[in-house]
Amino acid sequence: MKSFLRMCLTALLVVFLGTAGGCGVGETDTTAWPRADQEIQQGSKQEELLVYCGAGLRKPMEEIAVMFQEETGVLVQFSFGGSAQCIGKILTVDKGDAFLPGDVAELKELIEREMIDRQKAVVFHVPVLAVPRGNPAGITGIEDLGAPGVKVVLGDPEANPIGKLADKVLKEYSIFDKVEPNVVARTATVNELFTYLALKQADAAIIWEDNLLGSEDVELIETAVLADYIKTVPVVSLKCSANPEMANRLVEFTAGEKAMAIWEKWGFKPVPKVE
Incomplete structure (x- = not known):
C-alpha cells in the first residue's frame, strides 16, 4: 500500500513540475518573436x-x-x-x-x-463605433451612448490613444456628461475593449477599425462623426x-x-x- 502511495505522489510531482514552468496569464507582456527557444549555435550570441x-x-x-x-x-x-x-x-x-x-x-x-x-x-489608425454582434442595445450613433441603460466601455485616456480620442469626441459633441455615467469600465488597452464587446459585457465602445478584422462577435456601426479623428x-x-x-x-x-x-x-x- 505504501509503495502504491509513493508511486501516486511521484506521478503528481512530475505533473506539477511539468506545468509549473509555464507563465500564467498576465505574468509578462514581453514576448520574443519568433520564440527564443530556437536553437542557437553554441558559442554564438543571438x-x-x-x-x-x-x-x-x-x-x-x-x-x-x-x-x-x-x-x-x-x-x-x-x-x-x-x-x-x-x-x-x-x-x-x-x-x-x-x-x-x-x-x-x-x-x-x-x-x-x-x-x-x-x-x-x-x-x-481609424476609430469606429463598435457593438456586440446583433447590436442588442440598438445603437445607431454616438448620441445613443448617453441613453439610459446603455453600457459603454472606453479606453483609459491616461493609458492609450483610443481613450484620449473617445473623450475628445464626446466632449466636442457635448455628450460627455451624458455618456460618462454609462461607462462601466475604462481599459488599459484597446484589446480589452474588444473583449468586453465580444463577451457582451458592454453595449458599445469606440475602438480601432482594424480590431474588427475577421471578427464574428463584434460589428461596426457606420457613423461619419469619427472620420475627423483618424490618427x-x-x-x-x-x-x-x-x-x-x-x-x-x-x-x-x-x-x-x-x-x-x-x-x-x-x-x-x-x-x-x-x-
Whole structure:
C-alpha cells in the first residue's frame, strides 16, 4: 500500500513540475518573436532588438518581426502594452531600440526629452463605433451612448490613444456628461475593449477599425462623426539603443513596402509616401 502511495505522489510531482514552468496569464507582456527557444549555435550570441509596441499593433508587428529576422538574422523582442505604459518603461529603464504607439501624438514626451533618433509614419489608425454582434442595445450613433441603460466601455485616456480620442469626441459633441455615467469600465488597452464587446459585457465602445478584422462577435456601426479623428501610427528608433544602425533599419523596414503588405492584411491603411 505504501509503495502504491509513493508511486501516486511521484506521478503528481512530475505533473506539477511539468506545468509549473509555464507563465500564467498576465505574468509578462514581453514576448520574443519568433520564440527564443530556437536553437542557437553554441558559442554564438543571438543579435536582438527590444521594441516597445502598442497592444493593438501586436498581430501585424509579430509577422513583420518574423520577416525582419529572416532578412537580417536579428531577433525582435517585444514589450506590448498601452502607449503610456510603454513610454513609462522607456523613461524608467532608458533601454530599448524602437517604439510604435497607436498615435503619433504619444511621442510628445520622448520628443521633448530628445530621445528619438529616427521617425517614420506607417499607417492610419481609424476609430469606429463598435457593438456586440446583433447590436442588442440598438445603437445607431454616438448620441445613443448617453441613453439610459446603455453600457459603454472606453479606453483609459491616461493609458492609450483610443481613450484620449473617445473623450475628445464626446466632449466636442457635448455628450460627455451624458455618456460618462454609462461607462462601466475604462481599459488599459484597446484589446480589452474588444473583449468586453465580444463577451457582451458592454453595449458599445469606440475602438480601432482594424480590431474588427475577421471578427464574428463584434460589428461596426457606420457613423461619419469619427472620420475627423483618424490618427497616424509612427515607428521610431530610440537614442538609447545599443544597436542604432539595426534599430534604424527596423524603422525603415516597418514602414517599407514588404511590411506594408502585412499591415494591409490586418486591416490598416498605409500612409501615402512623401516624394
